[in-house]
Amino acid sequence: MPAVVTRRRAYQDGDRRMTGGLPRATIRKWGTLAALSVLGVCLVSVPVLIALVLSGPDAGRTPDAVAGAGDEADSATTARAASRCIATRGHYALTIDDGPFAGTTPSLVAAIAREGATATFFDVGERAAAHGNLVALQRHVGQVANHTYRHLHMTRLSRAHRLRELERTADVLGPHSAFYRDPYGESDPATDADVRAAGLTPVGWTIDAQSGGGPSEAIVARAMRVRAGGILLLRDGDRRAVAAVGRILGRLAARGMCTGRLTLRPASASSGRPTPDRIAVAGR
Numbered sequence: 406m407p408a409v410v411t412r413r414r415a416y417q418d419g420d421r422r423m424t425g426g427l428p429r430a431t432i433r434k435w436g437t438l439a440a441l442s443v444l445g446v447c448l449v450s451v452p453v454l455i456a457l458v459l460s461g462p463d464a465g466r467t468p469d470a471v472a473g474a475g476d477e478a479d480s481a482t483t484a485r486a487a488s489r490c491i492a493t494r495g496h497y498a499l500t501i502d503d504g505p506f507a508g509t510t511p512s513l514v515a516a517i518a519r520e521g522a523t524a525t526f527f528d529v530g531e532r533a534a535a536h537g538n539l540v541a542l543q544r545h546v547g548q549v550a551n552h553t554y555r556h557l558h559m560t561r562l563s564r565a566h567r568l569r570e571l572e573r574t575a576d577v578l579g580p581h582s583a584f585y586r587d588p589y590g591e592s593d594p595a596t597d598a599d600v601r602a603a604g605l606t607p608v609g610w611t612i613d614a615q616s617g618g619g620p621s622e623a624i625v626a627r628a629m630r631v632r633a634g635g636i637l638l639l640r641d642g643d644r645r646a647v648a649a650v651g652r653i654l655g656r657l658a659a660r661g662m663c664t665g666r667l668t669l670r671p672a673s674a675s676s677g678r679p680t681p682d683r684i685a686v687a688g689r
């Protein structure tokens with residue numbers, strides 16, 4: 406039974422660096438070429454991947470699926486990856502904000518795939534528009550979601566401007582991206598109303614692993630506090646997150662904590678309507 410998460414509002418000090426734009430990480434030429442070739446091979450095996458993805462949210466999220474290995478190898482590795490994390494203590498949602506970035510997203514995706522895990526990427530629309538190949542990579546290990554188009558302070562914008570930020574991003578990400586996260590964790594009743602008017606469901610977090618700074622091991626230590634049904638926040642564009650994510654996934658898996666998907670929680674079995682302020686972390 407999925408644990409229920411109540412939306413949490415918090416300011417996201419570490420996110421303020423987005424105001425001036427992140428210093429672009431040094432793009433490793435060969436790493437980028439490798440990521441593009443991985444994507445190319447993935448596209449060749451589209452029928453296999455589609456079948457795996459449709460068979461379950463955790464299916465197909467394996468290193469071989471991302472690397473586009475042969476069909477038999479995909480199936481075998483998928484089975485191994487699915488059994489790698491046994492959720493004796495439950496599921497949590499791994500969420501990664503602010504991407505995609507050419508210098509870090511492929512490494513994050515590879516680390517998540519190696520662990521057979523899944524994540525929700527809250528992408529900045531203008532970055533997603535410029536890096537459609539990276540969005541495709543993200544989708545191999547999870548889902549993408551709306552983090553506005555330019556990562557502005559939504560509470561300071563006009564209603565029309567806010568709606569443009571949401572809708573332009575939705576246009577880039579496609580109709581299946583129902584989740585939204587406030588830049589800087591900033592919201593008020595007016596921004597909430599606009600988010601809902603755009604058909605989106607806001608998602609907070611329970612642990613911000615990069616808040617407070619420190620080396621990657623400090624990020625890992627904070628992430629260990631996530632509980633079943635909780636939502637863990639990491640940020641793309643930061644090498645420390647890349648260095649930390651494999652250890653986070655591995656150590657939590659060793660504790661019986663596995664990644665799950667964000668889903669809308671039905672209000673009741675009778676109405677079947679989603680409850681906007683309540684989301685669930687589903688293991689399957």
Ligand SMILES: [Zn+2]
Binds near residue numbers: 420502503556588
């Ligand atoms: Zn952000």
